[in-house]
Amino acid sequence: MNAEFINPFLVSIVNVLLTMAQVVATPGKPLLKTFDLAKGDVTGIIGMAGEKTRGSLAITFTEESILHIASQMLGEKIETMDETISDMVGEITNMVTGGAKKILSEKGYKFELAIPSMIVGKNHVISHKTNGPIVIVPFKTGNGDFFIEVCFER
DSSP: OOOOHHHHHHHHHHHHHHHHHHHOOOEEOEEEEEOOOOOOEEEEEEEOOSSOEEEEEEEOOHHHHHHHHHHHHTTTOOOOHHHHHHHHHHHHHHHHHHHHHHHTTTTTTOOEEEEEEEEEEETTTOSOOOOOOOOEEEEEEETTTEEEEEEEEE
């Protein structure tokens, strides 16, 4: 998969978390994902379709990381995985995809976005609906990890 498709999502998640939650996120080494299980406890996934290609993005957060991010965004201590967390993951997924869409549109790639879906629970499965390689990028924060998965058709 072309880094041209992945980098806008990485730039966008770093920007969204820093701006909205004052959370510094540091990316790790990308790798091809060869398994279906999520590495986190709550996931937002969104589809994208355009004339040149289609794909999907999943952001999966560990419980520790999303509770801290949500607390920072809302300005109050959040301690339980509930509907607020699910809604927050959906909003983050929307913001990240919107930011990446803007960067990609400047390179000539136009996309329509689907409505994000959220999956909550330990050991859940992430199913990308596109036929292509899935690149997963781990991120570290001062309060837990999260992972971005990007999948675009060949």
